[in-house]
Amino acid sequence: xxxxxxxxxxxxxKIGQSMTLQCTQDMxxxxxxxxxxxxxxxxxxxxxxxGAGITDKGEVxxxxxxxxxxxxxxxxRLELAAPSQTSVYFCASSLGDEQFFGPGTRLTVx
Amino acid sequence: xxxxxxxNHHVILSEAASLELGCNYSYGGTVNLxxxxxxPGQHLQxxxxxxxxxxxxxxxxxxxxxxxxxxxxxxxxxxxxxxxDTAEYFCAVNVNTGFQKLVFGTGTRLLVSP
Numbered sequence: 001x002x003x004x005x006x007x008x009x010x011x012x013x014k015i016g017q018s019m020t021l022q023c024t025q026d027m028x029x030x031x032x033x034x035x036x037x038x039x040x041x042x043x044x045x046x047x048x049x050x051g052a053g054i055t056d057k058g059e060v061x062x063x064x065x066x067x068x069x070x071x072x073x074x075x076x077r078l079e080l081a082a083p084s085q086t087s088v089y090f091c092a093s094s095l096g097d098e099q100f101f102g103p104g105t106r107l108t109v110x
Numbered sequence: 111x112x113x114x115x116x117x118n119h120h121v122i123l124s125e126a127a128s129l130e131l132g133c134n135y136s137y138g139g140t141v142n143l144x145x146x147x148x149x150p151g152q153h154l155q156x157x158x159x160x161x162x163x164x165x166x167x168x169x170x171x172x173x174x175x176x177x178x179x180x181x182x183x184x185x186x187x188x189x190x191x192x193x194x195d196t197a198e199y200f201c202a203v204n205v206n207t208g209f210q211k212l213v214f215g216t217g218t219r220l221l222v223s224p
Contacts, residue, residue, distance in 0.1 A: 031210065040119065042200060042214040043154075058211075090153065094210050097142065097161065101154040 001026050004102035006091050012108045013081040021076040021105050023091030031094045032074040034058075034066065036087040037104075043090065049074055081109045112137045114203050116215035123191050123222050131186040131218050133201030142204040143184040144212065145175055149197045157199070160184065171195070193224045 007022045025032065030051045035043040045058030049068040063085055065077040074093075078085060086109045092099040115134045123129060135141060145157040158169025165177040175186045184201060201215040 035214075040216055042114075042216040043212075044214075045211065048211065092154075097159065097210065098156050099210060099212065103153045 003027065004091055004093055004100050006089075006102040006105050008105060009103070010106045012110060013078075014110060015081060015083065017081050018077070018079050019081065019107075021078075021089055021091075021107070023074045023076065023102060024072050025074075025091075025093040025100070025102075026072065027093060027095065027100065028071060029093035029095045029100075030071070031099075032068065033092040033094075033099065034064070034074070034076045035090045035092065036060065036085075037090060038087050046076065046089075078107075083109050085109050112141075112203055112205055112213045114201055114213050114215035116199075116201055116218050118218045119216070121218060121220045123220070125193055125222055125224055126190045127222075129186070129188040129191045129195070129220070131199055131201075131220070133184045133186065133215060134182050135184070135201075135203045135213075136182065137203065137205055139205065142210075143175075143177060144202040144204070145169065145173070145184075145186050146200045146202060146214075147197050148200065148217075154200065157186070191220075191222050193222050196220060196222045 004025045033048045034046040044060045047066040049055045089105045091102040113136045117132045143160040146154045147157045160167045160177045168174045198217045198219045200217045202212040
């Protein structure tokens with residue numbers, strides 16, 4: 001199993017551009033999550049999903065959108081990138097009591 | 111809302127020194143507790159977890175943590191650290207609602223000098 005994979009690894013965006021961060025898991029997990037990690041701030045939950053077709057907001061959802069059309073994929077969309085969205089983004093999935101994390105996407109918005 | 115506090119932001123130790131990282135949470139009900147580790151350039155990995163039973167839990171790589179309910183604490187310990195333990199350590203809490211929605215602490219960056 002590849003586990004949780006994320007693409008791209010790095011990206012630089014200009015203010016106002018849009019992009020989609022991809023996340024795929026091959027463990028048949030129902031639950032999937034998107035976090036952002038800022039220095040000294042820990043991880044903050046952006047959005048989560050309890051299954052295909054069901055998503056909900058986390059702690060910091062503003063400026064982001066998600067969809068979950070399949071069990072495997074949980075893309076995160078930034079519509080109008082802002083410097084405040086410069087961060088490292090982690091996707092995770094879980095079936096029960098342990099979350100498995102992807103390698104992260106480092107995004108810089110200039 | 112639940113919150114998690116990690117009071118040590120940066121810790122520097124020499125190899126073979128003992129380690130204790132503090133973690134306190136604010137929630138009065140049943141909680142599930144976790145410690146995750148993030149080695150340089152890598153993603154988060156589960157170090158250990160507590161759900162119920164023996165409050166002293168053992169994890170990978172010689173780490174252990176003790177749940178003290180009266181102090182709302184879940185401190186991480188290791189008797190003798192190695193250079194390879196250099197990493198960032200995150201405490202996390204899940205309120206037992208049947209769905210795992212973790213609240214993370216701000217992390218402790220550990221540097222072990224050889």
